[in-house]
Amino acid sequence: MLPIILASFLFILLLSMITLYGYRAYVRPSRIYDRVGGTAESMREPGTSPRDRMVHIFEQIGDKIPLSPSEQTVTRRDLTMAGYRSDTAIAVFYGVKVIAAVAMMLFALVVRNSLSDATMVRIVILIGFTGLGYYAPTLGLEKLVAKRQMKLRLSLPDAVDMLVISVEAGLGLDQALQYVSREITDGHPELADELSLVGYEMRAGKRRAESLRNLAVRTGESELRKLVAILTQSDRFGTSMGESLRTHSDFMRMRRKQDAEERAAKIGVKLVFPIFLFILPSMMLVAAGPALLKIFTDLFPMMQNFGK
DSSP, X not given: OHHHHHHHHHHXXXXXXXXXXXXXXXXXXHHHHHHHTSOHHHHOOTTOSHHHHHHHHHHHHHXXXXXXXXXXXXXXXXXXHHTOOSTTHHHHHHHHHHHHHHHHHHHHHHHHHHHOSOHXXXXXXXXXXXXXXXXXXXXXXXXXHHHHHHHHHXXXXXXXHHHXXXXXXXXXXXXXXXXXXXXXXXXXXXXXXXXXXXXXXXHTTOOHHHHHHHXXXXXXXXXXXXXXXXXXXXXXXXXXXXXXXXXXXXXXXHHHHHXXXXXXXXXXXXXXXXXXXXXXXXXXXXXXXXXXXXXXXXXXXXXXXXXX
């Protein structure tokens, strides 16, 4: 009974997602274009798409949740590191958590009778599924933060090289940051977005050191913190910006090489368990399987005949 319920739930979920995507991507745009001659996209009012309506629902639900200032600060920091900087990001995030918790609770109510007949086990299943639905968005947010930080870390050496060339060509640090942010937009959009935001803050009147510190706090990436420290110290003490950036670029490349060598050295240890659990039993089955079958079919009957 349980496999049928799970298969039906997954089928309905997949069917709903495909239907929604097909309606948004093909059916609804084609109808609008047929009526107004292809000008619907420019005439559509903001907030009328299904995605905007769904986000608005999440926001309304999240606004009703009481949050402490410390919790708001931590959540805002994580959302900013993941790239979500809007004012409604916290409300939408907690709305998603509540909806996920309710969905998992309803799913647990459907399947708990099939999992166990004990009342205590049913209660534990209900609480466990509800808690999983509530904390799953937090785990997903942490993965998004780690993924974005990895992208920033990998794109940083190219940006630093362009920054070195720009500074040594005679541009100031502010102009160099803006130039680099424009040039790496296609290849490294995350870092380009962060660098352009630094330029916007400086244009708004913030000091250069404060804007660079905000860059380090927004991303939470250790390599960017080091770069910000180098830029701040070079600007404060009047040392050569190009030489400092070139030295830091060489250090980052050496660090990436060392990290790659470290990961390569760990491969042997990490392969022990997959080999022991998956490859070794298969090899033993292929190597010793025919001999064991021969023993079972020939030797054991001969031993039984000797006993008679």
